[in-house]
Amino acid sequence: MKIRETISDALELPKDTFLNLPRIILTGNREVYIENYKGIIEYTDTLMRLNTGARLLKITGSGLGIVSIGADDIIVGGEISTVEFV
Amino acid sequence: MFFTKIFHFLRGYVILSLRGYSIERFINICARRGIKLLAIEKHGKTSAKAAVSMADFRHIRPVAYKTRTQVRIHKKRGLPYLISKYKHRYVLIGGAAACVVFLAVMSQFVWFIEFKGVENTDIETLKLAVQKAGVSAGVCKWSMPSAVDIKNVILNNTDGLSWVWVYVKGTKAVVEVRESVLAPNLPDKNTPCDIVALRDAVIKSVTAKNGEAYVKRGDAVLAGDVLIAGTLGSEVAEYRLCHALGTVEAYTYHKKSGEYKLYREIRTSTGKNKTKLTLHLFSKTLPLFKNQNPPYEEYDTKAEEHQLCIGSDYYLGIGVSAVTYNEVRTDKEPISYDAAVELAKADLEEKIAKELIPGADLQKETLSHEQVDADTIKVTLNMDFIEKIGAEKEIVVNNKEE
Numbered sequence: 001m002k003i004r005e006t007i008s009d010a011l012e013l014p015k016d017t018f019l020n021l022p023r024i025i026l027t028g029n030r031e032v033y034i035e036n037y038k039g040i041i042e043y044t045d046t047l048m049r050l051n052t053g054a055r056l057l058k059i060t061g062s063g064l065g066i067v068s069i070g071a072d073d074i075i076v077g078g079e080i081s082t083v084e085f086v
Numbered sequence: 087m088f089f090t091k092i093f094h095f096l097r098g099y100v101i102l103s104l105r106g107y108s109i110e111r112f113i114n115i116c117a118r119r120g121i122k123l124l125a126i127e128k129h130g131k132t133s134a135k136a137a138v139s140m141a142d143f144r145h146i147r148p149v150a151y152k153t154r155t156q157v158r159i160h161k162k163r164g165l166p167y168l169i170s171k172y173k174h175r176y177v178l179i180g181g182a183a184a185c186v187v188f189l190a191v192m193s194q195f196v197w198f199i200e201f202k203g204v205e206n207t208d209i210e211t212l213k214l215a216v217q218k219a220g221v222s223a224g225v226c227k228w229s230m231p232s233a234v235d236i237k238n239v240i241l242n243n244t245d246g247l248s249w250v251w252v253y254v255k256g257t258k259a260v261v262e263v264r265e266s267v268l269a270p271n272l273p274d275k276n277t278p279c280d281i282v283a284l285r286d287a288v289i290k291s292v293t294a295k296n297g298e299a300y301v302k303r304g305d306a307v308l309a310g311d312v313l314i315a316g317t318l319g320s321e322v323a324e325y326r327l328c329h330a331l332g333t334v335e336a337y338t339y340h341k342k343s344g345e346y347k348l349y350r351e352i353r354t355s356t357g358k359n360k361t362k363l364t365l366h367l368f369s370k371t372l373p374l375f376k377n378q379n380p381p382y383e384e385y386d387t388k389a390e391e392h393q394l395c396i397g398s399d400y401y402l403g404i405g406v407s408a409v410t411y412n413e414v415r416t417d418k419e420p421i422s423y424d425a426a427v428e429l430a431k432a433d434l435e436e437k438i439a440k441e442l443i444p445g446a447d448l449q450k451e452t453l454s455h456e457q458v459d460a461d462t463i464k465v466t467l468n469m470d471f472i473e474k475i476g477a478e479k480e481i482v483v484n485n486k487e488e
Contacts, residue, residue: 039114045128066126066136069117 022052029080032059035073048076055085094124098140098164105133106155115149135160189402193257196225197368197403202262207246212263215243221252221259223369224403230254256399278327278483281314281476283307284443287336290472297330307336307475316481327481334476337449340438343466345458346430349418353386358413366393366405382413423463427455430465438469446471 008015016023016036025033038051043066048059064078104112109132116123126136138146150157172178199216201209216222219239220231230236233252240250240261249264281297289305297314301307314332319325360381363374380387393405421429431453450470458464 039117040110043110043113043128044131065128066113066123069113069123069126071117071120074117 020053022057024057024083026080026083029061030077031067032076032080032083033073034076037072037074040074045078049086050074052085058082058084058086094137094139095164098162098166099124099137100140100143100159101135101137101161101163102143102146103133103135103158103160104155105158106153107132108153109134109155112149112153112155115153116146119145119149121145121149137163140164140166189396192402193396193400194227195257195403196221196227196230196254196259197223197257197401199223199259199261202260203264205265207244207263207265212240212244212261215240216252216259216261218243219252221261227254230259256397257395257401257403258399275329277329278316278481279329279478280312280316280481281330281332281334282479283309283311283313283334283336284475284477285309285338285473287338287473287475289313290335290337292332292334294330294332296328297332299332301334313476327483330478332476333474335472336475338446338471338473338475340441340469340471341466342434342437343464344430344434345462345464346426346433348423348426348461348463349420352417352419353384353414354417355386356413356415358382359410361408361410364407364409366407368403380411382411384414384416385411386414387411423457426463427453427465430455430463431467434465434467435469438467442471443473443475446473 005015007013015021020036022037023035025035027033034050034052034057036052037057038053041049041051041056043049043064045064046060046062048064050057050059059076059080060082061078061080064076064080067075067077069075106112109128113123113126113136121142122139124137126134128134146157149155199213199221201212204212216236219236221236231239236252237250240252240263241247244250246266247263248266251262253260253262286308287306289301289303289307291303292299292301292313294314297316298318300312300315307313313334314330316328316330317325318328362378365372365374388410390408390410391405392408393401394403395401448469448471450468452468453465454468455463455465
């Protein structure tokens with residue numbers, strides 16, 4: 001991983017594709033778009049845990065729902081309180 | 087998002103009710119297999135709702151079986167389901183088709199005529215001219231004469247118009263007119279005339295530019311008296327007529343009085359009201375109530391028009407006008423003596439203002455008032471002005487006598 005990161009830095013390649021990292025776009029506290037995720041681990045209306053490869057992504061809030069889901073991307077809607085890697 | 091919703095509506099989708107212990111796994115497998123789940127909402131630990139397109143729904147079964155998730159169709163939404171639901175309701179489809187045909191046919195006629203730019207012209211004369219030109223409510227748009235012909239007929243049958251144009255906008259014929267502006271009536275300098283007094287006054291100053299001043303400062307004159315004469319000459323010389331010109335300023339006195347009440351009448355709604363409807367069917371008017379008389383002795387009215395139209399221009403010839411009669415009660419509210427005097431003064435000033443010559447200059451104002459009875463006062467207002475009281479009056483020469 002360290003070597004890939006060094007190469008990515010040296011060649012100025014985007015890390016999300018080269019290192020297979022998730023790209024997260026947060027729209028206010030209403031919506032979070034996650035690209036390059038691996039799957040849903042746990043889902044309730046107040047908590048969502050997603051597998052993003054190396055780390056787990058934990059989203060908490062209220063009224064959480066999946067607006068749309070595809071093989072590589074997911075849009076989570078609701079009133080989002082926190083987005084953290086655990 | 088809006089267009090996505092329309093796209094899903096057109097394609098049709100089902101809302102699924104999911105129940106099981108591995109809903110997350112079910113969602114993951116669906117996502118990996120390319121089954122597009124939308125609007126997933128989790129309800130508790132073991133149940134959720136999700137929308138899926140009609141095309142993807144058939145691929146759900148193996149995933150549900152694999153993850154032991156119970157899938158039930160909660161609702162079916164979208165155009166394909168609506169069509170399958172209503173395709174055997176022939177009367178409804180026939181009604182919708184009849185409605186479309188009705189709208190298409192009705193929009194081929196002119197149902198309303200709008201006049202623009204009419205200020206001084208008699209509207210009834212203009213309406214008759216427009217009707218004579220072949221434009222009336224109920225006429226087919228395609229059978230109307232050409233705009234130039236309509237314009238010529240209207241111009242020939244209406245006085246005081248300089249330009250007319252008629253165009254059709256939706257089911258409305260718009261008659262746009264421009265009225266002629268008449269040339270100002272300029273005094274003819276060759277016509278012999280006197281300057282005479284418009285009202286009784288005491289002369290302040292006389293400036294005669296042409297003609298002979300008959301009055302001087304301090305003279306009292308009556309309305310119609312000659313102030314500057316257009317007849318020049320003397321006993322020894324021959325008389326000569328001219329167009330008298332000049333300015334005469336004079337003190338005028340205006341007095342108005344009236345009796346006023348020491349209360350104000352207030353109209354209060356009693357809460358009772360009745361509405362009378364009239365149906366407008368194409369160019370006919372049909373009252374829906376036999377008795378069209380007002381139902382109350384004292385009332386306020388509110389008129390409303392409801393027209394069946396598409397947009398603002400496509401009136402379809404059917405409308406209802408509603409006149410609402412609200413019953414009112416007149417109550418007397420006492421006002422103070424001073425307030426009554428103020429109101430009376432404003433009223434009397436307004437009355438005097440109507441008599442004044444434009445440019446009048448107020449010099450003095452006197453107000454007197456007295457109580458006539460318990461409810462009534464008498465108010466008298468005297469106002470002194472300086473006014474230009476001169477007006478031209480043509481000298482009529484009687485040739486027979488000469």
